[in-house]
Amino acid sequence: MAKDPIEQVQKKAAGRIALTERQQSVLRAVVEDYVMTAVPVGSKSLVGRHGLSVSSATVRSAMAELEALGLLSHPHTSAGRVPSDLGYRLYVESLMRESVLDRVDQLMIRHQFAQVQLTSNEWLRLAASILAASTSSAAVVTPARSRRAKFSHVQLVELADRSRLCVLVLGDGNVVQRRLDRGTMERLAAENPVSQTDLDLVAATLNADLPGLSAPQVRRRLSRLGPLAAHVAEVVAQVLEEADGIVVEEVFTDGISNVLEQPEFAQSAKLRRVLEVLRRSEFVEQLLPVLSRGQGVHVIIGHENTIDAMHEVSLVFAPYGEPDTALGVLGVLGPTRMPYPRAIPTVRYLATLMNELISTSHYGETHD
Amino acid sequence: MAKDPIEQVQKKAAGRIALTERQQSVLRAVVEDYVMTAVPVGSKSLVGRHGLSVSSATVRSAMAELEALGLLSHPHTSAGRVPSDLGYRLYVESLMRESVLDRVDQLMIRHQFAQVQLTSNEWLRLAASILAASTSSAAVVTPARSRRAKFSHVQLVELADRSRLCVLVLGDGNVVQRRLDRGTMERLAAENPVSQTDLDLVAATLNADLPGLSAPQVRRRLSRLGPLAAHVAEVVAQVLEEADGIVVEEVFTDGISNVLEQPEFAQSAKLRRVLEVLRRSEFVEQLLPVLSRGQGVHVIIGHENTIDAMHEVSLVFAPYGEPDTALGVLGVLGPTRMPYPRAIPTVRYLATLMNELISTSHYGETHD
DNA sequence: ATTAGCACTCTCGGCCATAGAGTGCTAACG
DNA sequence: CGTTAGCACTCTATGGCCGAGAGTGCTAAT
Numbered sequence: 001m002a003k004d005p006i007e008q009v010q011k012k013a014a015g016r017i018a019l020t021e022r023q024q025s026v027l028r029a030v031v032e033d034y035v036m037t038a039v040p041v042g043s044k045s046l047v048g049r050h051g052l053s054v055s056s057a058t059v060r061s062a063m064a065e066l067e068a069l070g071l072l073s074h075p076h077t078s079a080g081r082v083p084s085d086l087g088y089r090l091y092v093e094s095l096m097r098e099s100v101l102d103r104v105d106q107l108m109i110r111h112q113f114a115q116v117q118l119t120s121n122e123w124l125r126l127a128a129s130i131l132a133a134s135t136s137s138a139a140v141v142t143p144a145r146s147r148r149a150k151f152s153h154v155q156l157v158e159l160a161d162r163s164r165l166c167v168l169v170l171g172d173g174n175v176v177q178r179r180l181d182r183g184t185m186e187r188l189a190a191e192n193p194v195s196q197t198d199l200d201l202v203a204a205t206l207n208a209d210l211p212g213l214s215a216p217q218v219r220r221r222l223s224r225l226g227p228l229a230a231h232v233a234e235v236v237a238q239v240l241e242e243a244d245g246i247v248v249e250e251v252f253t254d255g256i257s258n259v260l261e262q263p264e265f266a267q268s269a270k271l272r273r274v275l276e277v278l279r280r281s282e283f284v285e286q287l288l289p290v291l292s293r294g295q296g297v298h299v300i301i302g303h304e305n306t307i308d309a310m311h312e313v314s315l316v317f318a319p320y321g322e323p324d325t326a327l328g329v330l331g332v333l334g335p336t337r338m339p340y341p342r343a344i345p346t347v348r349y350l351a352t353l354m355n356e357l358i359s360t361s362h363y364g365e366t367h368d
Numbered sequence: 369m370a371k372d373p374i375e376q377v378q379k380k381a382a383g384r385i386a387l388t389e390r391q392q393s394v395l396r397a398v399v400e401d402y403v404m405t406a407v408p409v410g411s412k413s414l415v416g417r418h419g420l421s422v423s424s425a426t427v428r429s430a431m432a433e434l435e436a437l438g439l440l441s442h443p444h445t446s447a448g449r450v451p452s453d454l455g456y457r458l459y460v461e462s463l464m465r466e467s468v469l470d471r472v473d474q475l476m477i478r479h480q481f482a483q484v485q486l487t488s489n490e491w492l493r494l495a496a497s498i499l500a501a502s503t504s505s506a507a508v509v510t511p512a513r514s515r516r517a518k519f520s521h522v523q524l525v526e527l528a529d530r531s532r533l534c535v536l537v538l539g540d541g542n543v544v545q546r547r548l549d550r551g552t553m554e555r556l557a558a559e560n561p562v563s564q565t566d567l568d569l570v571a572a573t574l575n576a577d578l579p580g581l582s583a584p585q586v587r588r589r590l591s592r593l594g595p596l597a598a599h600v601a602e603v604v605a606q607v608l609e610e611a612d613g614i615v616v617e618e619v620f621t622d623g624i625s626n627v628l629e630q631p632e633f634a635q636s637a638k639l640r641r642v643l644e645v646l647r648r649s650e651f652v653e654q655l656l657p658v659l660s661r662g663q664g665v666h667v668i669i670g671h672e673n674t675i676d677a678m679h680e681v682s683l684v685f686a687p688y689g690e691p692d693t694a695l696g697v698l699g700v701l702g703p704t705r706m707p708y709p710r711a712i713p714t715v716r717y718l719a720t721l722m723n724e725l726i727s728t729s730h731y732g733e734t735h736d
Numbered sequence: 737a738t739t740a741g742c743a744c745t746c747t748c749g750g751c752c753a754t755a756g757a758g759t760g761c762t763a764a765c766g
Numbered sequence: 767c768g769t770t771a772g773c774a775c776t777c778t779a780t781g782g783c784c785g786a787g788a789g790t791g792c793t794a795a796t
Contacts (some may be wrong), residue, residue, distance in 0.1 A: 121618075125618075152525070152527070153525050157521050159541055165537065165541065167535055167537070167543060169525050169533065173533065175533070175545050254647070256624070256647075257640045257644050260639065260643065261640060266635070267634070268634055268636045268639070271636070272628050275628065276625050279622070279624075279625065
């Protein structure tokens with residue numbers, strides 16, 4: 001946790017390499033051409049497309065220098081140049097003309113959120129959908145979760161089939177339902193039949209005693225409670241612990257077919273491995289420590305990723321939500337040949353938008 | 369709704385075509401070989417693999433007959449035979465030696481469900497995951513939904529930020545949360561500040577009056593209620609209406625990468641269109657009327673599907689849940705070259721298993 | 737009715753030649 | 767000295783060609 005490989009790579013790329021004016025513009029041009037066309041870019045076609053005021057030979061020598069620095073690479077002698085991961089890194093750090101998102105795009109996104117009567121899961125789904133559509137990449141959004149779950153309110157309901165439902169509201173407004181264990185209930189009921197009135201009484205007791213408490217605090221009160229109340233409180237503690245522990249439980253993804261469209265994944269074998277990682281949400285675990293260190297957009301390019309299967313993709317992610325209350329991540333996944341100047345502002349904007357939504361609603365309605 | 373193209377195709381295939389004993393076994397062998405190998409199967413290799421007691425020439429003539437009937441087809445003059453959609457249909461209808469699922473597989477599946485403390489959304493996720501894994505196809509599971517939502521119980525909670533949360537338990541045990549509209553609340557509060565006690569009172573009133581009522585019935589009581597209670601009841605009615613209307617809202621899929629693995633989808637272009645349909649859940653709409661007509665497993669092969677993008681895939685689906693209380697669908701999607709003898713029993717078993725789960729729990733915990 | 741035999745067809749993989757794009761180097765130029 | 771034009775070189779991509787192999791359909795014999 002103290003030092004972090006990704007951070008190191010970033011520092012190295014941003015700090016140590018000094019480029020001449022010309023090298024910079026050549027690198028920028030190569031990256032941007034390649035991102036557009038997916039074809040290795042040669043010196044000649046480059047001067048053509050960009051109307052540079054130098055000849056192809058000059059560009060060639062600049063390219064050779066950039067290659068020596070490890071910023072470009074050669075698929076083979078006599079093909080054009082392709083940016084290396086480090087090249088993309090430098091581009092992202094200092095060459096890219098980054099902007100805030102278009103006013104127009106901002107409004108369009110806002111509009112879509114305003115459109116529907118939404119619960120928070122649907123926000124997430126929508127966020128993923130918007131992200132995928134406007135970056136043409138795969139999008140991933142994890143729900144914002146409490147860091148330290150606290151009890152707020154409980155209610156016990158008897159259902160038609162005589163089973164008991166425990167509806168639990170957490171401090172951050174999350175709501176969790178859990179059925180009470182049938183066996184235990186029957187054991188308790190054997191001594192003393194349990195009516196809805198009893199349930200209400202238990203709920204009232206807990207609602208008076210427990211608000212604001214975390215899992216271990218609830219545990220400590222168990223002994224002071226009657227058997228039924230204790231059983232319910234035990235369930236409460238379990239739920240709180242789960243909410244503490246589970247950082248990622250469900251992840252919303254969208255736009256996988258966008259990635260399929262990319263020529264680098266036309267042979268689906270590579271993509272399979274990426275999808276598998278995505279499906280199992282493994283990479284999110286890796287992401288979390290990085291993201292919790294700081295707000296803002298984080299970019300992980302190709303081999304900077306510690307997961308092998310992800311060596312040919314880039315991630316552009318940002319955390320959202322207030323640290324220590326509710327924190328999730330959202331972002332996009334695409335080939336390293338990613339339109340960073342578009343992806344980064346979009347992710348940033350969506351993260352701030354989600355922040356807004358959370359803070360105005362206090363994450364009130366959740367989990368449909 | 370009166371007549372249905374898929375049904376017609378089935379009848380035609382099952383009813384009209386009479387095959388000789390030999391033709392049947394050749395067709396069966398071709399289908400099974402092709403499903404295994406994904407390679408067009410020739411007469412010679414076929415007699416080799418199946419140890420038939422006839423020569424390749426005989427098989428050839430049988431193949432020619434089957435081709436004339438439209439059950440097999442020829443990629444080109446001198447390649448082996450491949451089953452047509454109709455060929456698969458006939459195989460599924462009458463040639464396949466279908467069985468119930470292995471005792472062992474049944475237990476393994478049961479075991480996985482028993483493993484975890486699950487809420488119903490996690491059942492669905494797990495069902496999709498199991499289905500995908502044990503058929504090596506993409507799996508789709510839609511939640512079982514009430515047909516006619518009924519009120520059961522409501523609770524009003526004041527959150528830390530002063531917004532009010534309405535927690536609503538439906539007749540089938542589904543739980544929905546909704547935040548109360550802030551503007552309205554403030555308007556009501558201006559005349560008469562609203563305390564948690566007031567909220568409890570309102571909840572108690574509604575819990576006494578409304579249980580068992582459907583949306584229109586709730587609407588009819590609105591006039592008899594006080595302003596705050598009426599506002600809450602209005603929200604209740606809205607939620608009930610939404611639950612009535614929404615047949616499909618979220619769909620759980622899994623195992624997409626399994627389909628990517630299939631050779632027919634190595635060139636990802638075709639798959640893209642399928643994925644797109646899958647993502648937008650379009651096909652489920654098409655599925656629902658068919659499935660609600662009857663219990664049991666339904667198979668839709670290639671061109672039998674009305675959606676163009678799905679002409680190269682087969683669906684094996686079954687409804688689950690009790691009609692008119694809660695009904696969802698689950699099943700798998702794969703290339704037409706699908707291992708039907710495995711997929712069908714698996715889908716069937718999982719559907720009955722879900723039925724069991726629903727009826728024992730009365731669909732109690734849901735929508736975590 | 738079945739089978740053996742045979743001529744025919746078509747794909748697939750390897751091989752070669754060619755065209756085209758791009759490079760690296762060198763020598764000339766301002 | 768940086769820049770540029772020119773040129774030889776390298777490598778890929780493309781298309782044609784050939785032979786092997788697999789499979790078919792037909793016919794004649796059993």
